[in-house]
Amino acid sequence: MKYVSPLLLLFCLLGIPLRAQVLLKGQVQEAQSGKALAGASVLEIGSINGTATDSSGYFALVVTGNTDSWTLEMSMVGFRTQVIEVTQPNKLISVRLEEDITFLNTITVAGSRLRERIIDVPVSVEFLDRQSIANAASPTFYDALESIKGLQMATVSLGFKVPNSRGFMNTTNVRFIQLVDGADNQAPHIGSPIANALGPNELDIEQAELIPGVSSALYGMNALNGLLQLSTKSPFEHTGLSLYQRVGLTHVNNSLSAPQINTETNLRWAQKIRKRWAYKLNLGFMRGQDWIADDLSDLAIGANASTSLPDGPSNPAYDPVNGYGNERSNRRTLSLAGKNYQVARTGYYEREVTNYNVQNLKGDFTLAFRPIEGSELSYTYRIGEVNNVYQRSNRFRLQDYLLQQHQLRYRSGQLTASAYVTLENTGRSYNLRSMGENLDRQVKTDDQWFADYRTRFPQATAQDDNVLKAHQLARAYADSGRLVPGTSAFTTRLNQLADINNWDIGAALRVVSRLYHAEAQYNFSPLVKQFELLAGAELRQYEVIPDGNYFVKPGDVEGNLLYGKFGGFVQIADRFFRNKLKLSATLRLDKNQYFKPVFNPRLALLYHVNENSSLRVSWQEGYRFPSLFEGFSNINSGGVKRVGGLPIMSKGLGVFENSYLRSTADAFVTAVNNDVNRNGLKQSEAIVKNQNLLKRNPYTYLKPEYVSSYEIGYKGIFAEGKILLDADIYFNAYRNFMAQVEVNLPLGKNVDSIGYYLFNRNSNERYRLWTNSSSRVFNYGGSLGLKYLNWFKSFNLNANLSYAKLNRKETQDGLEESFNTPEFMVNASLGNPSIFNQIGFNLTWRWQSAFLWQSFIANGNAPAYSTLDGQLTFHVPDWKMSVKMGGANLLNRYYLPFIAGPNIGGHYYLSIKYGL
Numbered sequence: 006m007k008y009v010s011p012l013l014l015l016f017c018l019l020g021i022p023l024r025a026q027v028l029l030k031g032q033v034q035e036a037q038s039g040k041a042l043a044g045a046s047v048l049e050i051g052s053i054n055g056t057a058t059d060s061s062g063y064f065a066l067v068v069t070g071n072t073d074s075w076t077l078e079m080s081m082v083g084f085r086t087q088v089i090e091v092t093q094p095n096k097l098i099s100v101r102l103e104e105d106i107t108f109l110n111t112i113t114v115a116g117s118r119l120r121e122r123i124i125d126v127p128v129s130v131e132f133l134d135r136q137s138i139a140n141a142a143s144p145t146f147y148d149a150l151e152s153i154k155g156l157q158m159a160t161v162s163l164g165f166k167v168p169n170s171r172g173f174m175n176t177t178n179v180r181f182i183q184l185v186d187g188a189d190n191q192a193p194h195i196g197s198p199i200a201n202a203l204g205p206n207e208l209d210i211e212q213a214e215l216i217p218g219v220s221s222a223l224y225g226m227n228a229l230n231g232l233l234q235l236s237t238k239s240p241f242e243h244t245g246l247s248l249y250q251r252v253g254l255t256h257v258n259n260s261l262s263a264p265q266i267n268t269e270t271n272l273r274w275a276q277k278i279r280k281r282w283a284y285k286l287n288l289g290f291m292r293g294q295d296w297i298a299d300d301l302s303d304l305a306i307g308a309n310a311s312t313s314l315p316d317g318p319s320n321p322a323y324d325p326v327n328g329y330g331n332e333r334s335n336r337r338t339l340s341l342a343g344k345n346y347q348v349a350r351t352g353y354y355e356r357e358v359t360n361y362n363v364q365n366l367k368g369d370f371t372l373a374f375r376p377i378e379g380s381e382l383s384y385t386y387r388i389g390e391v392n393n394v395y396q397r398s399n400r401f402r403l404q405d406y407l408l409q410q411h412q413l414r415y416r417s418g419q420l421t422a423s424a425y426v427t428l429e430n431t432g433r434s435y436n437l438r439s440m441g442e443n444l445d446r447q448v449k450t451d452d453q454w455f456a457d458y459r460t461r462f463p464q465a466t467a468q469d470d471n472v473l474k475a476h477q478l479a480r481a482y483a484d485s486g487r488l489v490p491g492t493s494a495f496t497t498r499l500n501q502l503a504d505i506n507n508w509d510i511g512a513a514l515r516v517v518s519r520l521y522h523a524e525a526q527y528n529f530s531p532l533v534k535q536f537e538l539l540a541g542a543e544l545r546q547y548e549v550i551p552d553g554n555y556f557v558k559p560g561d562v563e564g565n566l567l568y569g570k571f572g573g574f575v576q577i578a579d580r581f582f583r584n585k586l587k588l589s590a591t592l593r594l595d596k597n598q599y600f601k602p603v604f605n606p607r608l609a610l611l612y613h614v615n616e617n618s619s620l621r622v623s624w625q626e627g628y629r630f631p632s633l634f635e636g637f638s639n640i641n642s643g644g645v646k647r648v649g650g651l652p653i654m655s656k657g658l659g660v661f662e663n664s665y666l667r668s669t670a671d672a673f674v675t676a677v678n679n680d681v682n683r684n685g686l687k688q689s690e691a692i693v694k695n696q697n698l699l700k701r702n703p704y705t706y707l708k709p710e711y712v713s714s715y716e717i718g719y720k721g722i723f724a725e726g727k728i729l730l731d732a733d734i735y736f737n738a739y740r741n742f743m744a745q746v747e748v749n750l751p752l753g754k755n756v757d758s759i760g761y762y763l764f765n766r767n768s769n770e771r772y773r774l775w776t777n778s779s780s781r782v783f784n785y786g787g788s789l790g791l792k793y794l795n796w797f798k799s800f801n802l803n804a805n806l807s808y809a810k811l812n813r814k815e816t817q818d819g820l821e822e823s824f825n826t827p828e829f830m831v832n833a834s835l836g837n838p839s840i841f842n843q844i845g846f847n848l849t850w851r852w853q854s855a856f857l858w859q860s861f862i863a864n865g866n867a868p869a870y871s872t873l874d875g876q877l878t879f880h881v882p883d884w885k886m887s888v889k890m891g892g893a894n895l896l897n898r899y900y901l902p903f904i905a906g907p908n909i910g911g912h913y914y915l916s917i918k919y920g921l
Contacts (some may be wrong), residue, residue, distance in 0.1 A: 007042045007645055011788075016087060018788055024221075025068060026067050026068070026069050026070055026378075027065070027067070027069070027070040027075075027094045027569060028065060028067055028094070029065070029066045029067075029068055029075065029077070029091060029094055029098060030063070030064070030065050030066075030097055030098065030104075031047075031063070031064055031095070031097055031098025031099060031100060032058070032062045032063050032064070032098070032099055032100070033045040033047070033062050033064065033079055033081075033083075033100045033101075033102060034062055034099070034100070034101050034102070035101070035102060035104070036101040036102060036103045036104070037103075039101075040899040041060075041061050041062030041063075041735060042058060042062050042081055042084070042102060043059060043060045043061070043062060043083040044057055044058060044081065044243070045057065045058045045062070045064075045079060045080065045084075045101030046078075046079070046080045046081065046242060047064045047066055047077055047078075047079055047101065048077065048078045049066065049068055049076070049077060049078075049372075049378065049379065050076040050077065050078055050088065051076070051379065051418045051531075052378060052379025052380070052417065053379060053380065053381050053416045053417065053418070054066070054067075054068065054375070054378045054379045054380075054420045055117075055239070055241070055242060055341065055358040056065065056241060056242050057179050057239075057242035057243055060885070067280055067378065068093075068378055069377070069378045069379075073092065074090055074091060074092045075090075075091045075094075075466050076088060076089070076090055076853055077089050077091060077098075078093075079100050079102060080102075081102060081134050081779040082134045082135050082137075083104065083135040084102035084103065084104055085102060085103045085104070086112070087102055087103075088099060089784040090727045094510050096418075099101060111123045111132055111134065112235070113126060113130050113132060113214055114214070114236075115130055115200045115214040115215075115216050115232065115233070115234045116128050116130040116214075116216060117539075117567075117576070117578075117589070118223055118253055118526060118539060118541070118576075119204060119221070119233075119528065119537075121540060123610065123720070123769035124613075124617075124618075124619050125619070125857070126611075126621075127585070127589050127610065127611040127621050127623055128157070128216060128220075128607075128609060128621065128623050128716065128718075128836045129216065129217050129218065129586065129621075129716060129718050129733045130214060130215065130216055131153045131154050131155060131156070131214070131215040131216075131217065132212065132213070132215075133146075133149065133150060133152075133153055133212065133213040133214075133215075134212050135210075135211060135212060136838070137149070137880075138210060138213075139211075139838075139887075140350045140541065140836055140838050140845060140847050140876075140878070141605045141847065141849070141876070142834075142847045142848065142849045142874035142875050142876040142891050142892075143849075144251065144253060144430060144891075144893055144912055144914045144916075145201075145207060146162065146207055146210050147164075147166060147200065147201040147204070147215075148166065148893060149849065150166075150168060150213060150233070150832065151166070151832075152803075152805075152832045152849055152851070153213075153215050154731065154788050154789075154790040154805035154807060154832070155170050155171070155217040155733075155788045155805075155807045156168055156169075156170055156215055156217070157170065157174055157213070157420070157807075157826060157827070157830065157853075159174060159176055159902050159903055159906070160296070160573050160902045160906070160907070160909050161176050161394070161395060161629075161906065161907075162200075162295050162296065162363060162393040162394050162395065162907070163211030163267065163293050163294070163295045163296055163363045163393065164200070164201075164291055164293070164363060164365060164393070165199070165200040165202075165257070165393055165395070165751070166200055167197070167335040167549075168181060168183070168231075168233055168682075169181050169201065169230055169231070170215065170217035170218060170230055170231040170352070170824075170827075171218045171230060171231065171735065171737065171784070171809060171826075172737070172784045172809050172811065172826045172828050173230060173784075173823060173824055173825065173826070174231070174824075174825040174903075175823065175825065175860070176395075176397060176903070176906075177195055177196065177197050177396075177397040177398075178197045178230065178862075179196040179197050179227060179629075179632045179634075179635070180227060180228075180229040180230040181197065181228070181229075181232070181233070181630065182220070182224055182225075182227050182228045182229050182231075182232045182233070183197075183198040183204075183232075183233045183235070183283070184232065184233070184234045184235065185203070185205060185235045185237070185387075186235075186237055186385070186412070186414070187205050187234075187238060187414065187423050187846065188385075188410060188412045188414075188423065188425045188522075189427075189520075189522065190204060190387075190408075190410065190427070191427070191520070192427075192429050192522040192545055193427055193429050193518040193519060193548075193549070193633065194429060194431075194516045194518040194549060194555075194556070194633050194634065195583060195632075195634065196227070196632030196633060196634060196635075199389075199391055199395070199403075199406070199408065202365055202367060202368065202389040202391045202408060202798070203387050203388075203389040203408045203410060204235055205235055205237045205287070205369075206249070206273070206287055206288075206289040207249045207251075207269075207271050207366070207918070208247045208248075208249050208271050208272070208273040208287065208918070208920075209237045209238050209273055209285070209287050209369075210235065210236075210237060210238075211236045211237055211238045211239075211830065212235075212236050213233065213234070213235050213236075214230065214233070214234040214236070215232070215233050215234075216231055216232045216234075217231045217733075217788075218230065218231055218557075218626075218716065218737070219231075219625050219627040219712055219714040219737070220232045220590070220625075220734055221593065221605040221625070221626070221627030221628065221629075222574060222591040222605045222607035222625050222626075222627070223574060223576070223591060223593070223607070225543065225545075225572060225593075225595065226570065226572075226595055226627075226628060226629045226630050226709075227629060227632075228627065229627050229629050229710070229712050235462050238273075238275075238285075239283075239373075240275040240276070240277070240284055240285035240371060240373055241277055241283045241373065241375070243275060244275045244276055244277055245271070245274075245275065245920055246272075246274050246916075246919075246920055247271075247272070247273040247274075247821055247918070247919060247920030248271070248272055248273075248846070248918070248919040248920060249269070249270070249271040249272075249916065249917070249918045249919075250268075250269075250270055250271075250916065250917050251268065251269040251270075251914050251915070251916035251917075252266065252267075252268050252914065252915050252916075253266070253268070253269075253293065253912055253913060253914035253915075254266060254267075254912075254913045254914070255267060255293065255294065255296075255910060255911070255912050255913075256294060256297075256910060257897055257910060257911055257913070258561060258897060258900075258910070259297070259910060260552075261297050261299060261356065261526075262294065262297060262361075265293060265294035265336075266293070267291070267292065267293025267294065267363070267912075268290075268291070268292060268293070269289070269290070269291040270289070270290050270291075271287070271288065271289045271290075272287070272288045272289075272465045272479065273285065273286070273287050274286045274921070276400040276864055279802070280375075281374060281375045281376070281775045282372075282373070282374055282375075283372075283373045284370070284371060284372045284373065284601050285367070285370070285371050286369075286370050287368055287369045287370075288366060288367075288368045289365070289366070289367045290364075290365070290366050290367075291363070291364065291365045291759075292362070292363060292364045292365075293363045294361055294362065294363065295361035295363045295393055295394055295907065296361075296908060296909055296910070297355075297356060297361060297907055297908060298327045298356075298400070298905065298906060298907040298908070299327055299354065299355065299356055299908070300325070300326035300327045300863075300901070300904070300905065301318075301325040301326065301327065301328070301354075302325065302865070303316045303318075303320055303323055303324060303325065304324040304325070304326060304333070304351065304863055305320055305322040305323060305324040305333065305347070307335070307337070307675075308320065308322035308347040308675075309321060309322060309346055309683040309777055311345075311678050311679040311683050312344055312345075312346060312472070312682055314346075314472070314473060314476070315473075319418070319473055319476075319477075321346050321347065321348045321349070321476045321480070322336055322346075322347040322348060322349045322891055323349065323809060324336075324349055324352075324904050325352075325354065326358075326862070326863045326865075326904065327354060327355040327400075327905060328352045328353065328354050328355070328441070329352055329353060329355065329358060329400075329437050329438040329439075329440065329441025329442065330350055330351070330352030330438070330441030330442040330443075330444065330445045331349040331350050331351060331352030331441075332349070332352075332438065332442075332644070333349075333645035333671075334645045334771050335349060335350055335442065335451070335644050336348065336349045336766075337349075337451075337455055337464070337766045338464075338764070338766070339455065339458065339459055340681075340688070341459065341462045341463070341467055342463060342472075344681065344682045345677070345678040345681045345682055345688070347674075347678070348455070348458060348474070348476075350442075350445050350451070350454060351445065351480065351484055351487070352441050352442075352445060353440075353441040353444060353445070353490065355400065355437055357556070358437050358440045358441055358444065358490075358499065359394060359402045359437055359440075359488040360390060360402075361572075363392060363393045364390075364391075364392040364393075365389065365390070365391055365392075365393075366389070366390045367387070367388060367389035367390070368387075368388055368389075369385060369386060369387040369388070370385070370386050371383055371384070371385040371386075372384050374536075374863050375426075379417055379418050380415070380416065380417035381414075381415070381416050381417075382413075382414070382415050383413075383414050383415075384411075384412070384413050384414075385410075385414070386409075386410070386411055386412075386840060387408075387409065387410040387412070388407075388408070388409045388410075388563060389407075389409075390405060390406065390407050390432075391403050391406040391407075391410075392404055392405065392406070394437075394907075395907065396790075396862070396905065398642070398647070398745075398773075398860070398861045398862065399436050399437065399438040399439075399470070399642060399862065400436075400437045400438070400862065400905065401434055401435065401436055401437060402434060402435050402437060402503075403431070403432075403434045403512060404431030404432055404433040404434050404435070404503075405433045405434075406430070406431055406432045406434055407428075407430045407432055408427065408428070408429055408430070409427070409428040410425055410426070410427045410428070411425060411426050412424070412425035413425070416841040418528075418531075419527055419528040419529070419530075419531060420525070420526075420527050420528075421525065421526050421527075422523075422524070422525040422526075423522075423523070423524055423525075424522065424523040424524075426520065426521050426522070427519065427522075428518075428519055429516065429517065429518045429520075430516075430517050431514045431515060431516045433503065433504070433513075434513070434514040434515075435502070435503040435512040435513050435514055435868055436508060436512045436513075436514055436642065437512075438642065439502075439508040439511065439512040440499065440502055440503065440512040441504050441643060442644075443508075443510060443511060443512060443643040444488055444495070444498065444499065444502065445487070446510075447488055447498055448486040448487055448488065449483070449486070450539060454483045454484075455481055455483070457479075457483040457485075458479045458480065458482070458483040459479075459484035459686075460482075461478060461483065462475055462476070462479040464809070465478040465479055479742070487873070492797045492802075492920075495906075500655070506552055506553070507553075507554050508640060508641050508642055509641050513554075514555065515552045515554070515555070516547070516549065516552060516555050516556065516864050517550040517552070518547065518548065518549045518550070518633070519540075519547070519548040519549075520545070520546075520547055521541065521545065522543065522544070522545040522546075523544050524540060524541065524542065524543035524544070525541060525543075526539060526540065526541030526542075527539070527540055527541070527652070530712075535579075536577060536578065536579040537576075537577065537578040537579065537589075538576070538577055539575070539576040540573070540574065540575045540576070541569070541573060541574050542572070542573035542574075543572055543573070544569070544570075544571045545569055545570050545571070545572065546567060546568070546569035547566075547567065547568040547569060547633050548565050548566070548567055548568075549565060549566040549568075549633060549637070551565065551566055553675075554640060555638065555639075555640050556633075556637055556638070556639065557639045559637065559639075559653040559654050560649070563637070566637060566772045567705060568598070568633055568636065568637065569597070569598060570595055570596060570597040570598075570630060571596055572593060572594055572595035572596065573593065573594060574591055574592065574593035574594075574605075574833040575591070575592055576589060576590070576591040577589065577591075578590075584613075585612060585613045586610070586611070586612050586613075586821060587610070587611040587612075588608075588609075588610055588611075589607075589608075589609045589610075589611075589623075590606075590607070590608050590609075591606065591607040591608075591609075592604060592605075592606050592607075593605040593606070593607075595628065595630070597630045597709075599636070599651055599653075600630060600708070600709055603628040603709055604626075605625070605626055605627050605628060606625065606626055607623065607624070607625035607626075608623065608624050608625070608776060609621065609622070609623040609624075609625075609786070610622045610660070614647075614721070617721060617722045617726070618719070618720060618721030618722065619689075619719070619720055619721070620717075620718070620719050621716075621717070621718045621719070622716070622717050622718075623714075623715070624713075624714070624715050624716075624718045624724065625713075625714050625738065625825040626712065626713050626714070627711070627712050627714070628709045628710065628711055629709060629711075629743070631649070631650060631651065631707050631709075631743065631775065634649070635649060635650060635707065635743060636649045636650060636651040636653065636707065636775070637654060638653070638775070642773075644771055645747065645771045645772065645773050646770065646771065646772045646773070647772070647773045648772055648773070648774055648775070649707075649775055650706055650707030650743075650774060650775030650776050650777075651706065651707055652706045655706075655774075656706075659750075659772060660748070660750055660772050660774065661702060661704065661705055661706065661776075662702075663750060663751070664702040664747070664748035664749060664750040664772060664774075665699050665700060665701055665702060665748060665749050665750075665751070665759075665763060666700050666701075666702055666747075666748055666749075667746075667748055667749055667771065668719045668747075669698055669699050669746035670699060670749040670763050670769075671859065672698050673695050673696065673698045673699050673760070673763060673764070674763075674764060676691070676695040676698060677691040677695050677764060678691075680694060680695065684717070688764075690771075692760040692761060692764055693760065696759065696760030699759065699760065699763060702746065702748045702774075703778070703779070704746050704774065704776035704779070704820075705776065706776070707743065707775055707776060708741045708777050709741065710739070710740075710741050710742055710777070711739065711740040711741055712737055712739045712740075713737070713738045714735060714736070714737045714738075715736045716733060716734070716735040716736075717733065717734050717735075718731075718732065718733035718734075719731070719732050719733070726794075727794055727795060727796065728791065728792070728793055728794075728795060729790075729791070729792040729794065730789075730790070730791055730807075731788075731789070731791075731792075732787070732788065732789045732790070733787055733788055734785070734786070734787035735786060735787065736783070736785040737783065737784050737785070737786075738781065738782070738783050739781065739782035739783070739784075740780070740781055740782075741777040742777065742778040742780070742782050742820065743775065743776075743777060743778075744775075744776065744777070744778050744820035744823070745773050745774065745775055745776070745820075745861060746773070746774050746776050746820055747771065747773050747774075747861075748771070748772050748773075749763050749769045749770070749771055749772075750769060750770045750771075750772055751763060751769050752768050752769055753768060753772060756867050773861065776820070778820035778822075779820075780820070782811070783811075784809065784810060784811050784824065785809075785810055785812055786807070786808045786809035786810055786811055787807075787808050788805060788806065788807040788808065789805065789806045790804070790805040790806075791801075791803070791804050791805070792804075798837075799837055799838070799839065799840075800835065800836070800837045801834075801835070801836050801837065802834070802835055803832070803833065803834045803835075803836075804831070804833040804834075805831070805832050805833075806829065806830070807829070807830040808828065808829055809824075809826045809827070809828060809829060811824040811826075813821050823854075823857070823859045823860065824857070824859075825857075825858050825859065825860075825903070826854070827853040827854045827856045827869075828854050828856065828858060829852075829853065829854040830851075830852070830853045830854075831851065831852045831853070832849065832850070832851050833850045833852075834848060834849040834850070835847070835848050836848065838878075839880070841877075843879065843880035843881070843882065844877065844878065844879055844880070845877070845878040845880070845909040846875070846876065846877050846878070847874075847875065847876050847891075848873065848874070848875045848876070849873070850871065850872070850873050850874075851869040851871060851872050851874075851876040852869070852870070853869060853870065853871075854869050855867060855868050858903045858904040860903075860904065860905065862905040863904045863905045864904065865904040867901055867902065867903050867904055868900070868901060870898070870900035870901075871898075872893065872894040872896075872898070872900070873894070873895045873896055874883050874891065874892065874893045874894065874895060875891050875895050876889050876890065876891025876892075877889070877890055877891065884919075885919060885920050886917065886918065886919050887915045887917075888915070888917050888918075889914075889915070889917075889918070890914070890915045890916075892911055892913040892914065893910060893911065893912040893914075894909065894910060894911040894912060895911060895913075897909070897910050897911035898910075
């Protein structure tokens with residue numbers, strides 16, 4: 006008997022059922038027609054125990070037998086959720102679901118980290134369900150996210166879109182979180198996800214939830230601009246084999262490319278094993294030809310204005326947006342024939358230094374175990390390999406870029422816990438800018454090239470007094486022996502440079518990093534009963550193996566670079582005035598090893614005007630610690646050294662303390678050249694005259710970024726339930742906005758000679774420093790969504806409008822300008838999932854206004870554009886198959902999503918789906 010207690014304890018820990026079990030069986034049908042509903046969800050209330058109906062609408066659910074009744078929730082997209090009480094377990098349960106003409110009973114989790122109706126969520130939450138995804142006109146579900154109200158998507162590459170909401174978009178969006186089944190799928194060293202490279206495929210996506218704007222109180226430091234939660238299908242509820250094949254056509258009527266075929270293949274296989282075990286396997290492979298970035302606009306406008314030379318290709322300082330090796334930092338001032346000219350090396354176009362092959366191979370495997378009813382323990386492994394072009398401060402070719410993630414997750418009625426590790430290896434990726442620079446240097450160093458240019462120019466002017474022609478001849482002479490794109494010598498050297506992990510002489514991006522994360526939350530509400538109480542905590546650690554180029558060991562740190570934080574939250578909510586008013590308060594604390602603890606509070610009020618409408622008001626604050634790159638980067642890129650903003654990276658070097666703003670240094674050089682070329686001053690005289698233009702760098706080391714956000718929102722239905730209205734307005738105030746500043750550091754110590762140091766390119770160094778803006782930044786906006794459902798025999802009309810405005814900036818130091826968001830975005834769609842004989846269609850029109858795009862690659866106005874997407878779907882229920890044909894940007898009007906990005910044309914496709 007002495008072994009009974011330990012054995013009993015072991016049985017409890019392993020979850021071996023010691024309680025009686027009851028099998029509940031039933032059928033779910035459509036109320037109006039009596040048609041069986043396949044894929045309807047059946048959930049035992051108060052647990053995660055659930056299943057789904059089969060192709061005939063039948064279900065079987067095992068529950069514990071230690072009670073006299075069981076409460077089940079029946080739900081399906083497009084139908085009103087029904088909750089029933091079961092008291093006779095031996096009787097076949099029959100449920101008929103009414104068609105739901107609104108989305109007000111849709112269940113969401115993201116808004117409060119608890120299951121609740123979307124109309125009960127105290128903050129803005131947008132939703133894209135399975136039916137909406139299936140009916141979307143976009144080639145992929147991830148493309149379809151762009152139709153969500155308030156969501157901005159920047160297309161970086163084919164199949165690679167970056168989401169954002171409410172302003173301050175960046176192609177490396179460290180202010181926006183993307184979760185897949187609760188796990189952050191960011192690439193650790195980048196600090197943001199590589200789109201959907203590690204996410205679910207077309208067959209496994211269940212739903213997408215968006216919280217636009219600040220979400221830090223519940224989700225931590227990076228959720229300042231919003232959160233996207235992608236949920237996948239349960240292997241217990243969705244079993245069997247599913248297949249998906251898509252063939253697409255792009256680059257139609259493209260002067261730079263013939264039409265290109267792209268394909269995507271997906272497989273999903275899921276099975277239950279003896280009721281308590283289940284597994285699923287997903288595999289996906291996509292390949293195609295990437296969109297081409299070929300903006301040849303001159304970034305060196307006015308560089309030689311004082312010499313009356315034109316801008317563009319004839320400009321000696323010509324710097325095309327998508328050309329590399331001829332950047333401002335590589336430019337020199339040459340005194341030629343009594344005048345000063347800004348001259349840059351020739352460089353290479355992007356299309357010459359990269360290949361545009363796109364490929365994404367990914368897969369995941371989940372093994373799930375339900376030890377007792379209402380709980381689930383699962384292990385998931387995800388892997389994704391990426392080959393495409395990616396943009397951050399420079400543009401990169403990602404080659405054999407590998408991401409992996411291991412996740413262990415436990416869920417029960419009250420407890421949710423998760424631990425995961427993400428592994429990142431950049432493979433054979435390389436920097437396009439460094440590639441262009443160092444290809445130019447293979448035959449001649451910079452000093453030799455500029456010396457040859459200086460030598461040939463007077464010879465050319467002696468033959469012909471045409472200055473423009475003299476510059477062209479001088480360039481041709483200096484370029485003699487230059488590697489020619491397309492030749493074997495060029496290709497061989499490009500491949501060699503792509504493997505040299507030093508951007509002074511090569512272009513390789515070689516980073517190996519890891520992210521370790523653990524979190525848990527517990528719902529105490531059933532225990533306290535008087536009010537809702539939820540609490541959670543998390544721990545996160547980044548680890549980077551220093552490569553000597555991109556990341557180095559800071560200071561006297563030994564071993565790998567470690568960077569971590571921990572935090573926790575408490576959320577309390579209660580209802581008043583006959584449950585019409587709900588008040589919730591959340592307080593979160595986060596601590597980082599380099600900063601003091603910070604608090605992220607949220608207060609929210611929700612008032613039910615009536616059964617079908619609610620008004621919400623919320624206020625919250627959010628902080629963000631620097632990402633790995635912002636805090637620890639230490640690289641030389643294009644003659645500019647990028648340095649992280651933590652003191653450990655640069656204190657003692659004097660970079661922050663002794664440098665001068667690059668903007669003032671450039672203005673100083675321009676003024677000196679103008680006085681030499683137009684006013685006849687000697688160069689030394691012009692330097693002395695204009696050195697008062699130079700301004701010291703006023704910025705210092707990084708502090709956490711802060712935002713305070715206010716929001717009012719409304720959801721309601723009108724016109725006998727046919728019209729759904731959803732609206733919100735918000736106001737944000739930012740402080741200590743993280744940004745980069747470019748500075749010039751004189752190499753000499755003589756204070757009286759600062760002007761000479763900064764005029765001569767060889768006597769100063771350029772740095773790009775991560776710091777905080779001294780301005781207070783304000784932005785405001787709102788969105789309005791209108792849905793007309795079941796109009797004229799089941800047609801659905803949807804439209805939404807989003808507005809965002811950078812309001813004003815105190816002190817206007819210029820570092821906070823990267824708002825990068827259209828003032829207006831509009832989506833409108835008309836569709837019918839079954840217009841006749843199992844045929845459905847959808848048309849979606851999008852438009853966004855022109856906006857200012859600012860980045861360290863290029864600044865400029867991104868033009869307004871509109872697109873029309875459309876699809877026809879043919880359903881073959883007897884074969885469990887559907888065929889969709891359609892196109893994104895049907896009219897094939899090429900558009901530029903952001904400056905330095907690719908031109909996006911039409912994407913026409915045919916897809917076939919089997920199963921599910």
